[in-house]
Amino acid sequence: MDNKKQEQLNTFRTDDLAQAMTTNQGLKISEDEFSLKAGDRGPTLMEDFHFREKVTHFDHERIPERVVHARGFGAHGEFQVYKSMQEFTKAKFLQDPAMKTPVFVRFSTVIGFRGSADTVRDVRGMATKFYTEEGNYDLVNNNMGVFFIQDAIKFPDLIHANKPEPHNELPQATAAHDTFWDFIANNQETAHQVMWIMSDRGIPRSFRMMEGFSINTFRFINAEGIAHFVRFHWKPLLGVHSLVWDEAQKISGKDPDFHRRDLFEAIECGNYPEWEFGVQLIKEEDEFNFDFDILDPTKVWPEEEIPVNIIGKMTLNRNVDNFFAETEQAAFHPGHVVPGIDFSNDPLLQGRLFSYLDTQLIRLGGPNFHEIPINKPIAAVHNNQRDGYHRQMINRGNVSYHKNSLANNTPLPIAEAEGGYEHYQEKVEGQKVRARSESFNDHFSQAVMFWNSMSAPEKTHIINAFSFEVGKVKSKSVKQQDIEMFANVSGELATKVAENIGVNPPQNQTEPKLTKVSPALSQENTIKKLDTLKIAVILADGFQGNIIETLALLRSKKLDIEIISDKLGMVKGTDNRELEVQHTFLTVSSVLFDAVLAVGGSNLNQKFDQDATNFVKEAFMHYKPIGAIYAGEKWLQENNLTNGIGVVVNSNNRKFTGQFLDSISAHRHWDRKVY
Numbered sequence: 001m002d003n004k005k006q007e008q009l010n011t012f013r014t015d016d017l018a019q020a021m022t023t024n025q026g027l028k029i030s031e032d033e034f035s036l037k038a039g040d041r042g043p044t045l046m047e048d049f050h051f052r053e054k055v056t057h058f059d060h061e062r063i064p065e066r067v068v069h070a071r072g073f074g075a076h077g078e079f080q081v082y083k084s085m086q087e088f089t090k091a092k093f094l095q096d097p098a099m100k101t102p103v104f105v106r107f108s109t110v111i112g113f114r115g116s117a118d119t120v121r122d123v124r125g126m127a128t129k130f131y132t133e134e135g136n137y138d139l140v141n142n143n144m145g146v147f148f149i150q151d152a153i154k155f156p157d158l159i160h161a162n163k164p165e166p167h168n169e170l171p172q173a174t175a176a177h178d179t180f181w182d183f184i185a186n187n188q189e190t191a192h193q194v195m196w197i198m199s200d201r202g203i204p205r206s207f208r209m210m211e212g213f214s215i216n217t218f219r220f221i222n223a224e225g226i227a228h229f230v231r232f233h234w235k236p237l238l239g240v241h242s243l244v245w246d247e248a249q250k251i252s253g254k255d256p257d258f259h260r261r262d263l264f265e266a267i268e269c270g271n272y273p274e275w276e277f278g279v280q281l282i283k284e285e286d287e288f289n290f291d292f293d294i295l296d297p298t299k300v301w302p303e304e305e306i307p308v309n310i311i312g313k314m315t316l317n318r319n320v321d322n323f324f325a326e327t328e329q330a331a332f333h334p335g336h337v338v339p340g341i342d343f344s345n346d347p348l349l350q351g352r353l354f355s356y357l358d359t360q361l362i363r364l365g366g367p368n369f370h371e372i373p374i375n376k377p378i379a380a381v382h383n384n385q386r387d388g389y390h391r392q393m394i395n396r397g398n399v400s401y402h403k404n405s406l407a408n409n410t411p412l413p414i415a416e417a418e419g420g421y422e423h424y425q426e427k428v429e430g431q432k433v434r435a436r437s438e439s440f441n442d443h444f445s446q447a448v449m450f451w452n453s454m455s456a457p458e459k460t461h462i463i464n465a466f467s468f469e470v471g472k473v474k475s476k477s478v479k480q481q482d483i484e485m486f487a488n489v490s491g492e493l494a495t496k497v498a499e500n501i502g503v504n505p506p507q508n509q510t511e512p513k514l515t516k517v518s519p520a521l522s523q524e525n526t527i528k529k530l531d532t533l534k535i536a537v538i539l540a541d542g543f544q545g546n547i548i549e550t551l552a553l554l555r556s557k558k559l560d561i562e563i564i565s566d567k568l569g570m571v572k573g574t575d576n577r578e579l580e581v582q583h584t585f586l587t588v589s590s591v592l593f594d595a596v597l598a599v600g601g602s603n604l605n606q607k608f609d610q611d612a613t614n615f616v617k618e619a620f621m622h623y624k625p626i627g628a629i630y631a632g633e634k635w636l637q638e639n640n641l642t643n644g645i646g647v648v649v650n651s652n653n654r655k656f657t658g659q660f661l662d663s664i665s666a667h668r669h670w671d672r673k674v675y
Helices: 002-010 014-019 049-059 154-161 178-186 188-198 244-252 260-269 323-328 347-361 443-455 456-471 476-486 493-499 547-556 606-621 632-639 654-667
Strands: 072-081 102-108 123-133 133-140 218-219 227-236 274-283 309-317 341-343 533-538 560-565 570-574 578-581 595-600 626-628 647-649
Touching: 014 102, 014 443, 072 260, 072 323, 102 309, 133 227, 154 178, 154 347, 154 654, 178 188, 178 476, 188 456, 188 476, 218 309, 227 560, 244 456, 260 309, 456 476, 476 493, 533 547, 533 606, 547 560, 547 654, 560 578, 595 606, 595 632, 595 654, 606 626, 606 632, 626 654, 632 647, 647 654
Parallel strands: 533 560, 533 595, 595 626, 626 647
Antiparallel strands: 072 102, 072 309, 102 123, 123 133, 218 227, 218 341, 227 274, 274 309, 570 578
16 A cells, blocks of 8 residues: 555544445455556456456446336325324324324336436326335325226236337337327227326426326225225325426426426425325215216216315425435335225226236346335334345244244234234125126216316317327328327317318217316316425626515515526626526526516626527416516517516516516416417
8 A cells, every 4th residue: 555545544533434445245445446457557357356346236237127107206205194094994104193104205207218308298107105114005196097098908008009119219208109199099998098198287397296196996994894995196285287388398408307306406495395195985885876987097086076085294305315226226016005905996906916016026136125225114024935136134043934833833924903914805706707897988978077177278288289299190090090089079179189280170070968077177276386486587787786675575485586697606786786696598498497587787788688588588488477677678578578468567666576476376377378
């Protein structure tokens, strides 16, 4: 060892010795820059065990990505029930309002690979792992209330059709291609889900502003053995909000990590995302009292008929320490349940109970994935399972079977009354058949209900989404089939899309006569809060110093204020007041913000004017709240934007700040005429 390296080691504090570099066997390493050689210019020696271990580990760092939900991001938090659910379930984590249950949540897109963008049009996953004292409970939700198919045996077909086409691996992370829309036209049970994904729900504003739906029907079982059918909901306290399609596409290029960055930064700065937990409950004797089959995963339980009972709240308050070790290795499975929660005969759920477990076996290297720290339960684990890849538990003793006498017949199954899990004793009779219940045959009534429930702007967005997606299809036959299919939902929808994509209008011109609506399906009726919305403030040297008080007021309303100018550093206003610039026009775009405040300054040039004008015009085109004050007014005046709905302009208006806040609180101004 040379003198310099010895001097460095001698300066280590005692507590730094724990951070000394070691091999994976714990051997301290004296050199990590150079491999072992025969002379400083000679060949590398095979006996260099540190080099071999380091490079071998690197060569094997990647595990197979998930076939679906590959693009994900997670965070830790806690769940707390508001009131005891003892009447309906014996699950302990749903009993005591004083008890906090640790959770880990992984959000994801479905179709794209790990490297795809966050803001593609897609279903989003929201999988929650509850670390309860009775064992881990996994609630695997999506941000849409229904699914494409009714039976899990068709899931491989759905995903094969949706993934990039196998002959050329195109396109990535989008359904806008022939095989997907061919599958849709020839599997019409997909109609309802397609309406959801073509709606604004397909491009959420953030993970923090989307709902979670269990889709599948489960059972709650109480201590007396009485069962209720149940579906689960996550309701975001910030409301349910979305992007517009042009904005979503641009964000994919400007910041493909937009959703994961949003969640990470919100937690880092203490704006902890929150969701209330709700359940819809149906008595067993009421199973057949509805105009839909409650076990059909392509049907919602309309909230106006079966209310969502809010029973608790989840708060995400800690980011992961290591993305791979936690988020990428997290393993979820609908079959991970606790006493008081059981399954229904939903055929999609029944298939998921096999598929999720099977997936983890190949992704995570064998049956011991439950021992990875992120998956490890806080409840004690005792059984006779042994060995296998990556076994970490060291089991003592010579007994690994049941029944036994050498270990006093331990570990021993325990009775239901003592906490042992027992499946609900449902009476089941029938012939073995490959068939589907006739009650699953209605594919369009709830798709019509979804369309009927949308506001006028939402319907326009759905028409545009269909026109984009089906417009990308090359086969004219497939396009025409889709038009004929969705005429069963709305003649207006099908006719307008047909006109936009250059095919014949639907043969069936009769508008469906169903009038049922569910206001809960429309985002027009969602909560609208100011909290954590991002406001871009554009200013330059010579800005009016009084704006600092206005910005302080905006921040007091929990708005995230970020300063944009032509260069980073400090920008100086009147009275020698200064503000720090967070972004330049080169590093951000209006699509990354929820609203814009144009302030300007006395030291402007043509390039600044051009960049600021483009920034404001793009926000205007996306229906966002806009405020202009002082010198910043000219960017709107010169482009005839001052009279737009949701635009607040008037330096001399003492009510300016209040009016700007009112504009922001609307989130979007769909009645605005854009040019």
